[in-house]
Amino acid sequence: MSGLGEVPEEIAEAHENQKKVIGGRRPQCSDIVEMLQTTSSERRTFIFIDALDECAAGCRVEILDSLHQILQKSQDTRIFLTGRPHIEAEIRKRLSGRVTTIAVTPRRGDVIGYLRTRLGKDTNPDAMDSSLEADILKKIPDDISDMYVEATILRKLPQVIH
Numbered sequence: 001m002s003g004l005g006e007v008p009e010e011i012a013e014a015h016e017n018q019k020k021v022i023g024g025r026r027p028q029c030s031d032i033v034e035m036l037q038t039t040s041s042e043r044r045t046f047i048f049i050d051a052l053d054e055c056a057a058g059c060r061v062e063i064l065d066s067l068h069q070i071l072q073k074s075q076d077t078r079i080f081l082t083g084r085p086h087i088e089a090e091i092r093k094r095l096s097g098r099v100t101t102i103a104v105t106p107r108r109g110d111v112i113g114y115l116r117t118r119l120g121k122d123t124n125p126d127a128m129d130s131s132l133e134a135d136i137l138k139k140i141p142d143d144i145s146d147m148y149v150e151a152t153i154l155r156k157l158p159q160v161i162h
Contacts, residue, residue, distance in 0.1 A: 011035050033066045040074035053083035064094035111141040
């Protein structure tokens with residue numbers, strides 16, 4: 001498996017053209033969708049988007065609709081999204097087709113290990129006593145077990161017959 005050897009000429013050219021615009025305007029969403037459709041139509045492509053739930057609702061709709069457009073023209077494109085469960089229905093609605101969702105729940109021991117590492121790097125260790133540290137190591141792992149991430153894998157959309 002390998003990535004692109006170089007950035008496709010169309011994408012590099014669009015980037016250079018936008019740098020010439022006063023204020024360095026970014027390419028518009030429609031330009032990006034078109035570039036991704038062109039690139040992904042030539043080879044199998046994987047698009048990864050992390051923490052989609054953290055995106056503003058209006059932007060999330062635009063992203064999902066754009067991904068739907070890409071999938072319609074690029075049948076070999078696969079999409080991997082992560083986000084919390086509350087956006088699953090929106091993903092299914094906007095990206096009608098075969099969607100596989102996998103729940104990923106952190107292990108309590110991993111969360112405690114992470115917290116201990118972070119607490120050990122505290123720049124003001126005198127601000128915390130052993131009681132507060134014990135509370136943190138108990139409360140946060142218990143609460144975080146309720147917050148899990150869903151990974152959504154989109155396979156090709158069914159063919160639309162006109």
